[in-house]
Amino acid sequence: MATDRPISRRLFLRGGALVSSAILAGIPRLPWFHGPGTGDAEAAIMGIGQELRDVLNEETVNRILVEALAKGGDFADVFAEQRFRTNIVLSEGRIESVTYGYPRGAGVRVCRRNQTGYAFSDEIAYNTLLDAAHVASAVVENQSPVTPIDVTRRNLAAPFPLSLPMPLMDESRKFDVLRRMDAAARAVDPRIVSVRLEYVDEVRDILIGTSDGGYLVDRQFLVGVSCTPTAVAGTERRSGLGTIGGRVDEGYLAAVDPERVAREAARQAITLLGAGPAPAGPMPVVIGPGWGGVLVHESLGHASEGDQIRRGTSILAGQLGVRVAAPSVRIVDDGRWPYGRGSYAMDDEGTLSQRTVLVEGGVLQSYLLDKQNAGLLGLRSTGNGRRESYRKWPIPRMTNTYIDRGVADPQSLFSGIKKGFFAAQMGGGSVDSTSGNFNFAVREGYWIEDGRITKPVRSAVLIGNSLETLKRIEGVGNDLSVEHSRGTCGKDGQWVPVGVGQPTIRFSQITVGGTAI
């Protein structure tokens, strides 16, 4: 499941917090954070994970891991996390709320074959984590103690360089972005009756100690701004969506033109006011670039995740080397894509991120794996072991998943379609990985008539099956775009930020869920 909407409470991107010198001048520095707010980027980098390392140094981590494996097990890890989140809502032209959040905690995991024990605490303290290790070890029965390898600090290479990460900017610049977008969206048309803007960012420090000797710390930055204008005419109401963000810096902000994104969102709402009924039933479909990649996320991405493969419950289990898509299709999951919402130096169990080719020439090449499921399958982790927070254990997840660039001129993909559907902008989607049946919503769609894009239509879902839909790809455009400003993926109650992407793609047939037959 993936959504492009701001998600509700207790889900990943809710709340937020980062401290800025701009509005908090004169307030003493928090004892537990050395970085943003000091205005000293150098100090910020030096201090990564410092607060966590003060309690969880190499020696205490070793002792916790000894306790974790005291009853046996294949491996164990300690994971500690602290986040600063900022959330600003601007609605009806006013700053409705400003929220800072500071969640922190740590957990201990013990794994033996397919079995996992996990316990966490909101308190980061040696004794508490020793207890957690003891609780987690309860999953292992009747085994001999295992001695973990002493941990050693390892350094990480950032997946891409950032100048000043957006979350570290002065608070006043964050308010300024929202106000500019609000004004730009309103100015588009008097029928724009309300605009809601939400800004969320976070700085996440993590520390991981593993029983195979790893001791790693990292700091991850993330920001997302959504602009939702609503247009009303008579009894018709439509909303549009525009987003900016990702793991981005001030260079990105200077280049992205937030006003243009806001105007585009307002234009979308206005365009849809005149929309007629969408078609129903199977027909040729063209899907636009960027967030349209939600299709590959749902259709192939989830089914390739190692937990369902190992259990044999995915439709792609045992399909390595088998044709799953048209021969022109390459599908990639890239954990190091620049600015990607799903990018990171290491995953949440300490494996370095990588670029994994899932499909080459239409043939399935690889699965997405975490340590435990890789071990059970006799394979190596692909750096896809992710967790929502210290309150959860790692499971295999996507990072930034996309269908790679093709050769077709995007315009040429419409020619020859007598009657079809063009999905210019997509919404969220979901999949049942056992059957492979998936769906994804269309935000902005049009009829295609005689090779031309014509009338806008009301929103509708598109549906397909993992083993069929990707084989129906007839043309892949040369306009690849990977969306990094929206995308939150939910699985088994855990929500993580992801990127998706694709160029313009034409399908011979997809079923459209409209009302016109």
Place this chain on the structure above:
Amino acid sequence: MATLTPQEIMDRVRTQAERSGAAEAETYLDVVTFREVRVRQREIELIQQSAIKGLGLRVYRDHRMGFMYTTDLRTPVLDEIVNRTIALAGEATPRDENKLPEEIPPPTQELEIYDPSVAGMQLADQIALARAAEENAFARDKRIQTTLDSRCGMQVNEVHFTNTFLGYQTYHATTCWLGVGAIATDGAKKREGYFGDRKRILLDLETPERVGRKSADRALAKLGAASVPSAKTPVIFESEAAGQFLNGLFGAFSGQNVLEQRSFLASSLGQAVASPLLTISDEGLMRRGLGTRPFDGEGVQTRNTLVLDRGVLKAFLNTSVSGRRMGRGSTGNANRSYDSLPAIGPTNFHVERGNTRLDKMVSEVTKGLFVTGLAGFGIDVVSGEFSQQVEGRWIEGGKLGQAVEGVTLGGRLGEMLLGIDAVGNDLEYRSNVCSPSLRFKELTIGGA
């Protein structure tokens, strides 16, 4: 920190906020203990056990709001947080309606939302229940050879609350759950079926026999499913699918969405917006309800609100601020945890039981679709559009037939509500948003 009780922590934080310049301050503290066991193929696959403790602080200063939350309850950190939250409030736009509620809640009536036998569940009890449920799925049919897993969980929530006007309030609540995802295999085809139950009281929880059996039956019913041709026909949503539909519809009744012009029902108060067969209530005081609590996320007493009375829109649901802005009061629908601001959400939101038996509903349909599950992000309460991926059975000559998948349903929410021509008598409370089965006169199927 270890020596302070939740009440002491909150009183300290609130008093300090008031002393430091907040005209009004509210603290909300969650303490949650939780354990879940997952069994798969007769083996324990996961044991998770945890304790959560977090504090949220909301302040108003000159009608400007500030909010901050943390799980770090060390004294110096809390002191810092108070200062920052008050500074933060200076950044927000003032609003006259920004005020904390002053309403004094009545003495708590007996809601039966806490069960000591849930709080006292042992790891071994949970393992046994999860194992038994999975075993019953296997025993149902030889085509059930695997499961996604079988889960048994328990949770105890303690909520502690105080604001400048209301003083200290608290309540405890328990939840337990049991569910199985069964997989039916027929040759190369696999289909999953899920059934689960969730209750406040352990004795109310479905037995492992029924949970296992029903999950197996749901998986088996999907074998051999195929698409059907596109058509406009009558459609029945079986109760669980009707509950999913109602959940998607909830935002249309949110006062905040109405204020922001983001509900297709925004200008319909007092009008007939649905079939006279349809009555919808939000019952915060329902005995043993999964959404029941004595007071909401900002200390307002919960209550029962009639939202839709025989098709007529009677009320929107509100927090104190949105209620004041609409010229009405709060309906006690402020949902939150420590880490979020109060936002409008359901308590026990449901369609009232009707009087038609499900088999009668089916027998009256010559050709149509019986929907057991909905999927997708296609319920848009702003525009009133409805488009979903669905699965279920085909109805032919008043009887359930061929299993159906690979089809969509499309319609407009306004027309759908008016077109409901039967409401089932089969309402069951397995979620805090639920509905009996509903029959719609005509929807569009997008199929083969």
